[in-house]
Amino acid sequence: MFSTLIINRCATVSGKSAAITLKVSPSYPSAIWFREHRGEPAPESWNSKDVSNAEGTLELTLLDRIREGRVGVTYTAKVVAAMRSDVDVRPTLPETVCLKFAKQEFSRGLAREAWFYEQIEPLQGVSVPIFYGFFSSPMVEQPGFPNLEFTPWTNRKYSYEDTTDSPPNNINQYPSQDWLPDDVPPYRGRPSHNENPSGYQQNSPWYRWNYTQDNPTVSVIVLELLGETCTGLRGPEVK
Numbered sequence: 206m207f208s209t210l211i212i213n214r215c216a217t218v219s220g221k222s223a224a225i226t227l228k229v230s231p232s233y234p235s236a237i238w239f240r241e242h243r244g245e246p247a248p249e250s251w252n253s254k255d256v257s258n259a260e261g262t263l264e265l266t267l268l269d270r271i272r273e274g275r276v277g278v279t280y281t282a283k284v285v286a287a288m289r290s291d292v293d294v295r296p297t298l299p300e301t302v303c304l305k306f307a308k309q310e311f312s313r314g315l316a317r318e319a320w321f322y323e324q325i326e327p328l329q330g331v332s333v334p335i336f337y338g339f340f341s342s343p344m345v346e347q348p349g350f351p352n353l354e355f356t357p358w359t360n361r362k363y364s365y366e367d368t369t370d371s372p373p374n375n376i377n378q379y380p381s382q383d384w385l386p387d388d389v390p391p392y393r394g395r396p397s398h399n400e401n402p403s404g405y406q407q408n409s410p411w412y413r414w415n416y417t418q419d420n421p422t423v424s425v426i427v428l429e430l431l432g433e434t435c436t437g438l439r440g441p442e443v444k
Contacts, residue, residue, distance in 0.1 A: 208259040210340040212282065213266040215356055218349035225347050227340035227423060229259045232320035233313060233411035236387035236399035247403040254323045261289030267356065276311035278357045280304045281430060302337065303430040306357040310365050310416045312341060312424040313383040319426055334429035341424035355423065380413045
């Protein structure tokens with residue numbers, strides 16, 4: 206696991222191309238759905254992966270935009286360099302990878318997606334893409350801020366209002382505006398379907414994360430790039 210991610214051609218400052226640098230970030234564990242025997246501790250593997258031992262730098266160059274979704278935007282990126290313990294590990298990586306950037310309001314949701322990839326690690330490279338890490342940093346840490354224009358956030362087709370459900374009437378009872386299903390509070394005193402006996406969810410730095418307009422969070426998942434782009438269109442050769 207790399208500790209630092211550099212992405213070239215990912216931003217502009219005064220019209221000139223600029224790079225961004227992000228640090229490896231813990232994912233965001235889920236609460237546990239209702240179980241027959243409530244209160245039992247969750248296994249340690251339920252927690253986010255420990256990133257304290259991450260080392261090395263992965264350097265990429267942003268290439269083409271793939272698609273915009275509800276919470277993020279995907280791009281292809283070329284692997285420029287990959288060093289760990291002063292060893293070039295680029296031969297162990299593909300030439301091109303896929304980047305999924307969170308939109309400004311959805312870094313918490315992307316952190317949860319990173320946790321799912323950690324949970325299904327045995328399936329990576331088999332039925333799901335290989336997960337190379339989750340990285341994030343406040344925008345204020347980037348050189349050129351606040352005059353930096355972040356490329357994945359430009360030409361946004363869908364606004365926050367277009368891509369999210371209406372906020373719950375009791376959103377003030379939720380830990381974050383970027384709410385997830387396991388944030389739903391108990392209904393009228395009834396026991397919640399979710400529980401967090403080991404504290405992994407509520408002890409996460411993402412638990413009370415919220416989008417800050419003056420200093421948004423930049424976050425990205427690095428994944429294996431798979432096959433052709435799925436357009437949703439069926440041609441005559443598709444049966």
